[in-house]
Amino acid sequence: MRKKLLTLASMLISGAMLAQNGGTIMKKYEDQLPQAGRGNVHVAYQGKSIDQMIYEFMEEQGIPGMTLAIVQAPYIPRVVGYGVTDLKKGNLAAAKTLWPIGPISQGFTAVAIMQLLEKGKLYLNDSIGKYLKDIPDNWKGITILQLLQHSSGIADYRDQKGFDVSADYQPIQLIKTVAHIPLAFEPGTDVKQSATNFLLLTSIIEKAGKMPYHDFVKKYQIDYLGLQQTYFGEDIVKVKQEDVTTTHNVHETFKKDKAYINPSETTTGYIENDSKLVTAPSISPTSLKGFSDIWASAENVSHWDIALAGGVLIAQPENRNMIYKPTTLANGKVVPAMAGWQFYNHKGLMDIKGNAPGHSAFLSRFTDASELVCVTLLANKEGVELTNLARKIAAAFDSSKMGTGANDSQLYTFESQFSVNETMSHIEHTLKTMGIPIFAKFNHGKNAEEVGLKLLPNQVIVFGSPKVGTKLMQENPSISIELPLKISVWEDKNGSVWAAFPQMNMMAAEYNLDGEPVIGKMQELLKTIVVKAASVY
Incomplete structure (x- = not known):
C-alpha cells in the first residue's frame, strides 16, 4: 500500500511540475488573461501544485483514496480523484465516487428545517414538545432553534454503551438510551454537539412536513437540484456496481451496459489499527439519521454548496443568515458554530467536517464576495484532520486573501x-x-x-x-x-x-x-x- 502511494505520488509530482510549467507557458499570453474576477488560473501555493500537496498529505496520513472538488462560484472547475476506494478491488477514486459525508449531512437537515419555516409549517422558537410526545418532560421546553444550535444539553446517543453504528434502530430506541441522562447544561446557555439533536429534528420535519424525512429532503433538495450522486444510506442498494472480485479486478460490464460507463461506486472505509489499515464497520442507514446519513460525490456536495450561496434552497436572506452565522445564546454568550458549521474571524469563512465510520469529510466555504471559493475533501480513512490541507488548497486560488501568511512547509x-x-x-x-x-x-x-x-x-x-x-x-x-x-x-x-x-x-x-x-x-x-x-x- 505504502509503495503504491509513493509511486502514485512520484507520478503526480511530475504532473505537478508540468502544471506549474504550464503557468509559465501561459505568460506568453498574459495580456489576454483576465487579471481579476473569476479566480486564479495559476493554482499553486508556496511552490506546490494542488496535486502535489494532496499526494504528500495522503502519504503522510496513510490515506488510500480521496476526492477533491473546488468551487469558484458558480463553477465547479476542479473535481479530482486520488488513490483507490477499496484496497482489495483496486477501484479508483473518481468524480462520481460515493462517500459517506459524515456530519456534513447536518446541513441537509438544517436546510429542511428552514424550508419548513418558509412554508409556515413551524417556527424556530417552537418548543419541541409541540411536535414530539414520546420524549422526557425536561426536553419538551427545548426549542427547535436550540436543537439546531446544539445548545439543548441533551446527551449524545453515540456515546452510550452498546451503541452499534452497524445496527438498525428506530428513533425511539436511540432516544431511550439517553432519556435518563440529566441535561449537560440549561438549554440555550452553552453548545455541545450531539447527534441526538439532529435525530429529534428529523422527527420534527416528519411531523411538520407530513412525509418521511428521507422523502422531504429528497424532494426539496436532492431531486430539486438534480443531484444524481447523492443518496441516503438506505438507497445505496439501488446504485449499480460491478463486482470486480469475480473478474480478477478487471471491469467488464461497461462493455455491454452503458450504466457502468464512469460508474458511481461506493467506498470501503478504513481505520488504523497497530499501524495497519483495517476495514471499518459498515454504516446502518438508521443509526445516524439526520446527523451522518448521506452518501454523495464530492462534486454533488459542491453543487449543493453552491445552492446554499443564494436563494435556491432557502429563499429569504434572513433565514439563510440564521443558520450560517455564529450562535448567540440567551445569556449573551457568542459561540462561533451553528448546525454543525463552524465560523472564523476570516470574513465569510465557515466549514463543516467530521468522521463517518472509516471516512473523513470536510467542506469549507469562503463566502465573501471577493473570494467565493469552496473546498470539499472526502477520504476513506477515519480520523483525518483535513482543515489545514483544505486551507492550502483554497490559498492556491488566491494566497493573498486565503493563505495563512506563514511558511506552511515549515x-x-x-x-x-x-x-x-x-x-x-x-x-x-x-x-x-x-x-x-x-x-x-x-x-x-x-x-x-x-x-x-x-x-x-x-x-x-x-x-x-x-x-x-x-x-x-x-x-x-x-x-x-x-x-x-x-x-x-x-x-x-x-x-x-x-x-x-x-x-x-x-x-x-x-x-x-x-x-x-x-x-x-x-x-x-x-x-x-x-x-x-x-x-x-
Whole structure:
C-alpha cells in the first residue's frame, strides 16, 4: 500500500511540475488573461501544485483514496480523484465516487428545517414538545432553534454503551438510551454537539412536513437540484456496481451496459489499527439519521454548496443568515458554530467536517464576495484532520486573501475560531488535562506595549516531556535548541487568529532523525492540542 502511494505520488509530482510549467507557458499570453474576477488560473501555493500537496498529505496520513472538488462560484472547475476506494478491488477514486459525508449531512437537515419555516409549517422558537410526545418532560421546553444550535444539553446517543453504528434502530430506541441522562447544561446557555439533536429534528420535519424525512429532503433538495450522486444510506442498494472480485479486478460490464460507463461506486472505509489499515464497520442507514446519513460525490456536495450561496434552497436572506452565522445564546454568550458549521474571524469563512465510520469529510466555504471559493475533501480513512490541507488548497486560488501568511512547509498552521487569549487559555487547559508540563509562557504583545511599541496579540507557550526530549537529545544533542516544544498563537492584520507549531518531520530531517517514531507521535500530539483549542466541535 505504502509503495503504491509513493509511486502514485512520484507520478503526480511530475504532473505537478508540468502544471506549474504550464503557468509559465501561459505568460506568453498574459495580456489576454483576465487579471481579476473569476479566480486564479495559476493554482499553486508556496511552490506546490494542488496535486502535489494532496499526494504528500495522503502519504503522510496513510490515506488510500480521496476526492477533491473546488468551487469558484458558480463553477465547479476542479473535481479530482486520488488513490483507490477499496484496497482489495483496486477501484479508483473518481468524480462520481460515493462517500459517506459524515456530519456534513447536518446541513441537509438544517436546510429542511428552514424550508419548513418558509412554508409556515413551524417556527424556530417552537418548543419541541409541540411536535414530539414520546420524549422526557425536561426536553419538551427545548426549542427547535436550540436543537439546531446544539445548545439543548441533551446527551449524545453515540456515546452510550452498546451503541452499534452497524445496527438498525428506530428513533425511539436511540432516544431511550439517553432519556435518563440529566441535561449537560440549561438549554440555550452553552453548545455541545450531539447527534441526538439532529435525530429529534428529523422527527420534527416528519411531523411538520407530513412525509418521511428521507422523502422531504429528497424532494426539496436532492431531486430539486438534480443531484444524481447523492443518496441516503438506505438507497445505496439501488446504485449499480460491478463486482470486480469475480473478474480478477478487471471491469467488464461497461462493455455491454452503458450504466457502468464512469460508474458511481461506493467506498470501503478504513481505520488504523497497530499501524495497519483495517476495514471499518459498515454504516446502518438508521443509526445516524439526520446527523451522518448521506452518501454523495464530492462534486454533488459542491453543487449543493453552491445552492446554499443564494436563494435556491432557502429563499429569504434572513433565514439563510440564521443558520450560517455564529450562535448567540440567551445569556449573551457568542459561540462561533451553528448546525454543525463552524465560523472564523476570516470574513465569510465557515466549514463543516467530521468522521463517518472509516471516512473523513470536510467542506469549507469562503463566502465573501471577493473570494467565493469552496473546498470539499472526502477520504476513506477515519480520523483525518483535513482543515489545514483544505486551507492550502483554497490559498492556491488566491494566497493573498486565503493563505495563512506563514511558511506552511515549515509550520503547521490552523485558524482559530477564538481570540488569542481564549485560544491560548484552551491550549493551557488541554496541556494540564493531559499532564504535560508547561515551562513558560510569553506574551509578546504585552512585552511590546511595555517598551512603547505596538504589536497585535501574539503569545507563545513552551511545554514538553523531559523523558521524550531527552531520548531525542541522546540521538542528536544539537536538537536541544529546538526543545522544549512550542505553540505560537497570533492575530494577523486581517483579524484572523492562528495557532502554529513547527512541522516535526521537517525538524527531524534537519537533525537526521527522520526514522525516529516519536517524531510522528509528537506531530499528532501537537495537532490534537491545536485543533482542540481552536475549535468549538
